[in-house]
């Protein structure tokens with residue numbers, strides 16, 4: 001009796017001991033320091049580190065924010081330096097309005113460009129741009145995503161400059177696993193040199209859509225089921241202003257007239273809605289919890305489809321799909 005009571009209390013004690021051990025484990029798991037699960041993705045100088053990282057306070061202005069290590073999002077207007085860096089021709093880049101606007105310039109010594117700090121594995125990317133005006137023949141303004149790998153994935157907007165009074169052409173291209181030659185060209189229904197317009201690229205597991213303002217101008221669906229490559233590599237977002245006068249205007253016959261230099265392209269809208277692969281696995285970028293991957297973005301809405309058909313009918317000046325002379329046959333991803 002006594003023995004058994006004694007045994008009981010021993011086992012009770014050891015149970016207590018065990019459970020306190022378990023509790024200790026759980027406790028040490030719950031009290032992880034900030035760095036273990038989170039990363040500061042904006043304005044590190046707006047954050048305070050308290051109690052060995054167990055408490056973090058973002059300051060109240062809207063420029064700062066904390067994001068989970070999993071898919072990285074950022075919304076709203078943000079300064080250039082939060083998401084981008086100057087990547088080419090630094091002395092030809094102007095940062096205006098406290099970082100809310102950037103101007104790239106080009107003269108006969110250099111062009112210029114900027115790049116996102118991070119790579120992304122899906123997203124709904126955009127930039128607002130005003131393209132060089134007046135005589136801009138031979139001048140190319142580009143906004144694109146590229147993996148920078150040898151078998152590169154790339155999505156291009158390229159504005160091809162022109163002589164004063166002649167229209168700017170907007171060329172788009174899609175490279176998947178190193179395969180490009182998928183140019184489409186449109187003339188725009190507005191003057192891209194007169195004002196800022198929003199240029200966007202949706203990239204999710206189902207489709208890639210290029211937009212000018214909110215009008216779809218190009219759709220490239222995921223057709224891996226019929227053996228067409230689809231973009232799968234993490235990409236940087238890049239904007240640049242460069243000399244393309246060996247091909248861009250009249251097939252390269254109209255050259256840049258440098259007496260109009262410096263040429264200037266202005267950019268705004270540096271927020272990025274994208275899934276950063278620097279802070280999460282690329283496979284997480286197809287998660288349907290990311291808004292650009294959900295049902296609504298699997299295909300164009302019916303209003304978008306109508307607008308897209310209208311663009312193809314009225315504004316498309318070249319479509320590689322129809323270039324039978326070049327390919328001998330219709331590329332498999334094109335409507336057959």
Ligand SMILES: *[C@@H]1O[C@H](CO)[C@@H](O)[C@H](O)[C@H]1NC(C)=O
Pocket residue numbers: 108109258
């Ligand atoms: C570049 O432009 C400047 C200013 O217009 C001119 O003085 C210079 O000779 C040009 N350089 C070249 C290599 O064309």
Ligand SMILES: *[C@@H]1O[C@H](CO)[C@@H](O)[C@H](O)[C@H]1NC(C)=O
Pocket residue numbers: 204205206222223224225230231232286
């Ligand atoms: C393309 O679609 C297929 C399903 O048809 C899917 O398995 C694949 O992950 C998609 N590719 C990418 C890169 O999202």
Ligand SMILES: *[C@@H]1O[C@H](CO)[C@@H](O)[C@H](O)[C@H]1NC(C)=O
Pocket residue numbers: 257258259260
């Ligand atoms: C360049 O533009 C200037 C100013 O309009 C003009 O005088 C000159 O002839 C142009 N040069 C060429 C090669 O067209």
